Amino acid sequence: MSERVFRVWRGGADGGLAEYRVEVNEGEVVLDALHRLQATRAPDLAVRWNCKAGKCGSCSMEVNGMPRLSCMTRMSVFDEDETVTVTPLRTFPVIRDLVCDVSFNYDKAREIPSFTPDPATSPGDFRMAQVDVERSQEFRKCIECFLCNSVCHVIRDHEENQPHFSGPRFLMRVAELEMHPEDTADRRLIAQDEFGLGYCNITKCCTEVCPEGIHITDNALIPMKERVADRKYDPLVWLGSKIGVRPRDTPIAPNIRPPADG
Ligand code: SF4
Ligand code: SF4
Ligand code: FES
Structure with missing residues (x-):
């Protein structure tokens, strides 16, 4: 087990990064570290997850500036002395901490x-x-x-x-x-x-x-x-x-606008 430095987004849109030291075991993923953080120092940390197997799509977040599934991102991809920065997905409004309004x-x-x-x-x-x-x-x-x-x-x-x-x-x-x-x-x-x-x-x-x-x-x-x-x-x-002939003899779905011109 080693101690790693995390910077985690806390709060809503006007929030900011909080720094934590979190213990990480060999083979663990970013979501494991976030769960340990919840269990030890930040019990109110909001984070979405479900399957922890890369199949539900719930745990998406940005890790060091790249959108990733936190349950599939091994801590070993980062250098031992590298700070891991975790923020909510950038293109959706943040509700709180790592949870976005999708x-x-x-x-x-x-x-x-x-x-x-x-x-x-x-x-x-x-x-x-x-x-x-x-x-x-x-x-x-x-x-x-x-x-x-x-x-x-x-x-x-x-x-x-x-x-x-x-x-x-x-x-x-x-x-x-x-x-x-x-x-x-x-x-x-x-x-x-x-x-x-x-x-x-x-x-x-x-x-x-x-x-x-x-x-x-x-x-x-x-x-x-x-x-x-x-x-x-x-x-x-x-x-x-x-001349008013549709190129494909097909219905237009209801919310498709008719063509303005050719
Ligand atoms: S990256 Fe886009 S296309 Fe791929 S699984 Fe996620 S939502 Fe679907
Ligand atoms: S512009 Fe956007 S949608 Fe188009 S290929 Fe690039 S990432 Fe994908
Ligand atoms: S928790 Fe389901 S994809 Fe990560």
């Missing part, structure tokens, strides 16, 4: 039009190609930890973009549905206009922090950008919109 995520999730299969197709008749199954399965590995949203510079460095940019997690969900072969809604407008796909400049930082190893940028964001570009620049799509 209601933005629930609001955004509700804005996504739900899965819209063709009513003429009976579920039993539909067959999916294996590649489509695997694509959905990859996106469905998401544990909603929101590390991707917290690392994305579009909102991390520009708070003013937050209302216009849903972050990679929800753009990925829109892409999942848009690329689902049985979904008939056209989600390209909502991706661009409501979820801010255009703000993403494919830096791949979200992909790098994803604890589930989801290729968010390559498999969701870039294909979605290609689809949006096709819609905007395809001359047949443009002509169709001018």
Whole structure:
């Protein structure tokens, strides 16, 4: 067991860093140290966690300036004499200590039009190609930890973009549905206009922090950008919109605005 120096965010938005010395055992993770801190010197420390196995997405926080799951971040990744600074996720309002208000995520999730299969197709008749199954399965590995949203510079460095940019997690969900072969809604407008796909400049930082190893940028964001570009620049799509013919004979989900032009 060794004693390590921690600086931990205490209080709300106007709080600050408090320094503690915490004993750490070999093999322990940051969340273990925070629990020991709660048990010894800071019983009122607010910290969210649940599974302690990297599967619930609750224990997200910033450790030395990087969004991480605290239950999966071993203390051994830091030098013995390194101070470990723990703060709440940067892109969500702090409630207290390490706990953030993540209601933005629930609001955004509700804005996504739900899965819209063709009513003429009976579920039993539909067959999916294996590649489509695997694509959905990859996106469905998401544990909603929101590390991707917290690392994305579009909102991390520009708070003013937050209302216009849903972050990679929800753009990925829109892409999942848009690329689902049985979904008939056209989600390209909502991706661009409501979820801010255009703000993403494919830096791949979200992909790098994803604890589930989801290729968010390559498999969701870039294909979605290609689809949006096709819609905007395809001359047949443009002509169709001018003469009132929809390029895909598909219903528009209720909260998608009709195209203003081609
Ligand atoms: S790839 Fe796009 S969404 Fe992901 S971190 Fe970069 S700008 Fe943000
Ligand atoms: S995509 Fe990855 S980083 Fe983003 S919320 Fe899901 S699991 Fe977390
Ligand atoms: S406690 Fe569940 S992911 Fe860390």
